[in-house]
Amino acid sequence: QQPVQSPQAVILREGEDAVINCSSSKALYSVHWYRQKHGEAPVFLMILLKGGEQKGHEKISASFNEKKQQSSLYLTASQLSYSGTYFCGQAAGNKLTFGGGTRVLVKP
Amino acid sequence: DAGVIQSPRHEVTEMGQEVTLRCKPISGHDYLFWYRQTMMRGLELLIYFNNNVPIDDSGMPEDRFSAKMPNASFSTLKIQPSEPRDSAVYFCASSRTSGYQETQYFGPGTRLLVL
Numbered sequence: 568q569q570p571v572q573s574p575q576a577v578i579l580r581e582g583e584d585a586v587i588n589c590s591s592s593k594a595l596y597s598v599h600w601y602r603q604k605h606g607e608a609p610v611f612l613m614i615l616l617k618g619g620e621q622k623g624h625e626k627i628s629a630s631f632n633e634k635k636q637q638s639s640l641y642l643t644a645s646q647l648s649y650s651g652t653y654f655c656g657q658a659a660g661n662k663l664t665f666g667g668g669t670r671v672l673v674k675p
Numbered sequence: 676d677a678g679v680i681q682s683p684r685h686e687v688t689e690m691g692q693e694v695t696l697r698c699k700p701i702s703g704h705d706y707l708f709w710y711r712q713t714m715m716r717g718l719e720l721l722i723y724f725n726n727n728v729p730i731d732d733s734g735m736p737e738d739r740f741s742a743k744m745p746n747a748s749f750s751t752l753k754i755q756p757s758e759p760r761d762s763a764v765y766f767c768a769s770s771r772t773s774g775y776q777e778t779q780y781f782g783p784g785t786r787l788l789v790l
Contacts, residue, residue, distance in 0.1 A: 661725070
């Protein structure tokens, strides 16, 4: 069963903030976030692990609530380059199951 | 370093024809994944390999789909016969090891259109 993402889409003006949520019905050991631009492949953003460890290199932050089985991705002071579709992935063993995605459009 | 390489990038074929998609993972990566992306079903895992051995093919839609990995640097996904509902973007991804801490690196994808 895939994780549920919300909202499905969001439109921002450059400089505005947004939050993307990812919820799972399964116990989460880690949450992976990817961004996909139109016509391109998904690109890794970060991994959030149980215990709070975070691995990533973008200027985009995220949180992971293990008890609630939820993760949130924070787009702060959004830039035009943030536009794309964001996917969360829940890891089970060696496999990633991706959510349905959240489309983000940042306008000038 | 070269990333994951896929070919062809675009494929247009007619229903009933055989289609072969190719993937070269990142050197040194032991895991290879094949995904399919459609508007209706999103990004779904079809099959994955560890050290060239298929581990989980539960996502393969039906017997028309088959995948092989004859060596560490090459994998194929074959559809025979192809049908219009197979139209999608097929991604190959690889990772160094497995587990919940590992990053998967995606190739550019093959855009398949079956007429």
